[in-house]
Amino acid sequence: MIFDDHFYQEDNIPPIDLTEMDALLKNPPVLCGKTTCPTDKETGTYCRCILSVFKHRTHYDFYLTLVKEKVEHAFVDLIRNDNKKPMK
Numbered sequence: 001m002i003f004d005d006h007f008y009q010e011d012n013i014p015p016i017d018l019t020e021m022d023a024l025l026k027n028p029p030v031l032c033g034k035t036t037c038p039t040d041k042e043t044g045t046y047c048r049c050i051l052s053v054f055k056h057r058t059h060y061d062f063y064l065t066l067v068k069e070k071v072e073h074a075f076v077d078l079i080r081n082d083n084k085k086p087m088k
């Protein structure tokens with residue numbers, strides 16, 4: 001698929017825009033909900049809704065890392081807040 005070449009090409013990977021990533025973390029891209037979304041395991045291609053949001057697959061990988069870290073941090077914060085609660 002010629003239209004998706006920008007997403008997979010290795011020659012001219014666009015720099016990751018952290019402001020954009022931050023905005024995406026705050027407003028996560030809406031996925032289509034198909035079983036192949038966001039990754040089509042059979043062909044290794046990404047679903048259209050990911051292709052339309054991210055400029056390059058490395059951007060998507062980076063985004064997933066951020067999401068993972070965000071979840072872990074939120075979990076750590078939760079435990080910390082729990083410990084701050086006064087003991088009865």
Ligand SMILES: [Zn+2]
Nearest residue numbers: 032037047049
């Ligand atoms: Zn999708």
